[in-house]
Amino acid sequence: KKLSLLVCGGAGYIGSHMARMIAEAGHDVTVFDNLSTGHLEALKWGKFIKGDLRNQDDLDDAFQDTEFDAVFHFSGLIVVSESVEKPFEYYDNNVTGTINLLQAMRKYGVDKFIFSSTAAVYGDPVMDMITEDHPLKPLSPYGRSKLYVEEILQDYAEAYGFDSACFRYFNAAGAHPDSRIGEAHSPETHLIPNVLLSCIDEGRRLKIFGDSYSTPDGTCVRDYVHVQDLCSAHLKALNFINENKGAHVFNLGNGQGFSIIEVIKAASQVIGREIGFDFEPARSGDSPRLVADSSKAADLLGWEPEFDNLTSIIETAYRWHKKPAF
Numbered sequence: 001k002k003l004s005l006l007v008c009g010g011a012g013y014i015g016s017h018m019a020r021m022i023a024e025a026g027h028d029v030t031v032f033d034n035l036s037t038g039h040l041e042a043l044k045w046g047k048f049i050k051g052d053l054r055n056q057d058d059l060d061d062a063f064q065d066t067e068f069d070a071v072f073h074f075s076g077l078i079v080v081s082e083s084v085e086k087p088f089e090y091y092d093n094n095v096t097g098t099i100n101l102l103q104a105m106r107k108y109g110v111d112k113f114i115f116s117s118t119a120a121v122y123g124d125p126v127m128d129m130i131t132e133d134h135p136l137k138p139l140s141p142y143g144r145s146k147l148y149v150e151e152i153l154q155d156y157a158e159a160y161g162f163d164s165a166c167f168r169y170f171n172a173a174g175a176h177p178d179s180r181i182g183e184a185h186s187p188e189t190h191l192i193p194n195v196l197l198s199c200i201d202e203g204r205r206l207k208i209f210g211d212s213y214s215t216p217d218g219t220c221v222r223d224y225v226h227v228q229d230l231c232s233a234h235l236k237a238l239n240f241i242n243e244n245k246g247a248h249v250f251n252l253g254n255g256q257g258f259s260i261i262e263v264i265k266a267a268s269q270v271i272g273r274e275i276g277f278d279f280e281p282a283r284s285g286d287s288p289r290l291v292a293d294s295s296k297a298a299d300l301l302g303w304e305p306e307f308d309n310l311t312s313i314i315e316t317a318y319r320w321h322k323k324p325a326f
């Protein structure tokens with residue numbers, strides 16, 4: 001069946017890949033985005049409504065003309081360290097904005113919701129391979145803003161019959177292999193783009209935040225997962241919540257941890273040159289190690305990442321960063 005889907009935050013990094021994948025799967029897609037961090041140039045698929053989740057009139061604009069089958073919600077502020085400095089902005093955008101969106105959904109009778117959460121909800125983990133039932137103790141306002149929405153969705157499932165899937169992304173990375181869209185943050189705070197940019201832009205030197213974490217080489221360990229694989233999980237989740245009522249939570253990661261030094265080595269091989277760096281003090285709010293056990297998504301959704309090794313992820317990111325279209 002051809003579906004009509006709303007993608008909030010569809011001008012952003014993951015949202016634009018999602019809007020494209022929905023369109024290429026033959027469904028109708030509408031993007032809702034305030035363009036605060038997103039890019040108009042990324043909106044090559046579907047219809048676009050410029051609006052802010054904190055403005056009810058903007059939400060009415062999105063919902064009044066189209067009967068959506070489901071809403072995918074990618075809008076949000078995402079920089080851990082910034083959230084420590086600016087908690088209001090994080091709670092206002094990520095929590096108030098989401099509550100408004102859910103309210104608009106109730107008003108227009110839409111009750112299927114897929115939400116971008118984060119591995120940051122686990123804080124400083126006590127498990128090597130984190131499963132969804134790991135204790136939730138976020139270290140930052142960013143992580144808490146995502147956890148609060150997860151909890152709200154549990155209540156909405158109970159009270160209003162909302163069916164939802166929350167995806168706890170580990171570290172999203174890579175770009176669509178044809179490099180028409182990719183990762184473009186300003187300023188860029190993420191590791192893989194910064195590693196690549198330090199090679200591409202002369203005079204831009206890579207900083208490594210923290211060298212004495214409790215990890216084998218002292219730098220933080222992360223689980224990098226390709227943006228296309230994140231998006232494919234969302235489409236599978238839509239089928240799943242249509243058949244399984246309630247609020248569901250899934251980890252999305254490759255299940256392999258790489259330290260910052262290991263990421264630099266892998267990137268250096270892809271690019272074919274040495275990458276210089278300096279150590280800087282650790283950022284506040286960073287976990288030493290975040291690695292996913294994603295067997296729940298594999299078992300219940302039939303999710304299988306296509307880009308299951310770091311090199312292939314970095315290759316697609318490099319293709320984009322060499323020649324970004326925006």
Ligand code: UDP
Pocket residue numbers: 080171189190191192194195206207208209210220221222260283286
């Ligand atoms: N990081 C770094 N240099 C950079 C960007 C990130 O050392 O230019 C580190 C960061 O402190 C963290 C890891 O790389 O330990 C991954 O950071 P990123 O911002 O990509 O994702 P996060 O895990 O914070 O969501």
